[in-house]
Amino acid sequence: MARWIPSRRRHLPADGEAVPPTTRATEAAEAAPAGDAAGARLTVLRDALAGIGTTLDEPTTCAELTRAAVRLAGGTAAVLRRTGQTISGYEEITGDADVLPDVRWATAVTREASTPALDAASVPWREYAGAPRTRAALCAPLTSGEDVYGALVWARSGEPLHPGEAELLSVLAERAASHIRHARAYEQVNRTAGDLQRALLAEPGRPHPNLDIAVRYLPAGRQTVVGGDWCETVRLHFGRTLLVVGDVMGHGLEAAVDMNAYRSSLRYIASADLPPHRVLRQMDEISAREADRRPATCLLASVDPGRRQVTLASAGHLPPLLIAPDGEATLLPLPVGPPLGTGLGGYESATHPLAVGETLVLFTDGLVERRGEDIDDSLARLAAVRFPTGDGLDEVLDTILGRLDARYAEDDVAVLAARPYSR
Incomplete structure (x- = not known):
């Protein structure tokens, strides 16, 4: 009235x-x-x-x-x-x-x-x-x-x-x-979702001292609608570190809550020091039993600086980027299994050399995907980036985010860069 x-x-x-x-x-x-x-x-x-x-x-x-x-x-x-x-x-x-x-x-x-x-x-x-x-x-x-x-x-x-x-x-x-x-x-x-996301991202794991890491997270859009993108590092035995990047489907509080559930199960399972593909298998089995859990993609990278190698396993996730000391970049091939939460399993691992001074970059699809563009073209654009020699990890991430206009991406962006070195 x-x-x-x-x-x-x-x-x-x-x-x-x-x-x-x-x-x-x-x-x-x-x-x-x-x-x-x-x-x-x-x-x-x-x-x-x-x-x-x-x-x-x-x-x-x-x-x-x-x-x-x-x-x-x-x-x-x-x-x-x-x-x-x-x-x-x-x-x-x-x-x-x-x-x-x-x-x-x-x-x-x-x-x-x-x-x-x-x-x-x-x-x-x-x-x-x-x-x-x-x-x-x-x-x-x-x-x-x-x-x-x-x-x-x-x-x-x-x-x-x-x-x-x-x-x-x-x-x-x-x-x-x-x-x-x-x-x-x-x-x-x-x-609320943003507070939860920031709290989770503010508590990264600590890698071994033989590995440098840098992490960036950019929410998509002017309204900062938070999604389920996340990064993690877990210390393993014998100087190895497990690097993780994941992406829960959807946005908002529900996606952030599910992201926390995946991250918690990862920490628990990874403590047993299993191979990456077996970690994914157990995460998939746990999440498939929860009907309300949203599916998620995930990439694991077990970095072993002592043996100068990295072992990768993917659950529906995009491959990582390897940057050589001279600035040349390539995408590492690896078998890709189904997303977590499907209960289908079928994950495999692949091992690649990773020398001192080389940089491994894990990222979520928001970094490269663009509306109307084939994903292979999107990945090729990332691999075509050339990096100045001697750049630190923060400079590497600045170059990637700048060349791919990540601040204007339509989806959240999470990027983790890691570089082994000898002390």
């Missing part, structure tokens, strides 16, 4: 003065026969609602609301946003801000709607004492369920507010409130 304040007298436009098209449509709807008027009003409302909530971004939704309100009834519209007990000033103003009522009045109305003892829909509407006689004003709380997210504030000079317009503006406010509720829930889930 919206509180609306009609003007004392009706404003008649002078010759040649423009009248908002949507206002004409509303007036025409009210002047038409009952059946035609209802249909016309429904069309106006449907068109206005279609432009609200096109994204899960709260400021964008508020801007769409004020634009729709002005298209519907002319005048000026703004939003007060409520977060906790804090109410903002006017935001996302569409139209002439000088027409809006005193913000203190609108804030008081919003606080009344937010009072637990009152039903937001039945808050008594007060006339704005400072409003000129020729001005109409409306303040509609943005309510969804029992929550109040702020208010839509609308005002217009001259032309009075018709009852039908007040009803339509109130419906717009209710629709926007529903989208704001979803936007805030979406933001909270992403924040």
Whole structure:
């Protein structure tokens, strides 16, 4: 329900003065026969609602609301946003801000709607004492369920507010409130997932001192929607270190939680010092028994600097990159088994030389995959990168991320670089 304040007298436009098209449509709807008027009003409302909530971004939704309100009834519209007990000033103003009522009045109305003892829909509407006689004003709380997210504030000079317009503006406010509720829930889930992801990535394992490592993680997109990409290192016996890169399918909190489950099972299984393919086999068996666990790809690399070799095993994951001391890069071939969680097994290991000074790079598919491009072409682009001699691991990762425009990737990117050396 919206509180609306009609003007004392009706404003008649002078010759040649423009009248908002949507206002004409509303007036025409009210002047038409009952059946035609209802249909016309429904069309106006449907068109206005279609432009609200096109994204899960709260400021964008508020801007769409004020634009729709002005298209519907002319005048000026703004939003007060409520977060906790804090109410903002006017935001996302569409139209002439000088027409809006005193913000203190609108804030008081919003606080009344937010009072637990009152039903937001039945808050008594007060006339704005400072409003000129020729001005109409409306303040509609943005309510969804029992929550109040702020208010839509609308005002217009001259032309009075018709009852039908007040009803339509109130419906717009209710629709926007529903989208704001979803936007805030979406933001909270992403924040929680991000906190979980950062906590996990902030606790990497420690390799043996005969191996240098560097790790980078880049979330995809402006909204930092967290996925299930992860890296890990596990110390094994006899100076060997197990390097791991994995990618749980999907994004958000569920993917981050499943990533943590895979990472925990990896640490437990790897402590038995099994060959990489047997580690994958046991991880697959464990995850396949959990119906809600999302599938994941995973690449294991057991690095043995003493023997100058690396043993690889893949569960549906892309091959690693090997960078020679002279800067030439190649992709290491290896047998690829099914993703973890399928219960199909069938993993195999492959061993390659890994000399002191050579760099091994493990990565998730977000680094190379591009929309509409064959994966072989994507991998070839990575292998074609040439690296300056003498670069440290951080410089190597900077070169890779820069040459492949990884900061604009459509998926999360996790990269782990490792280089054996003798002390």
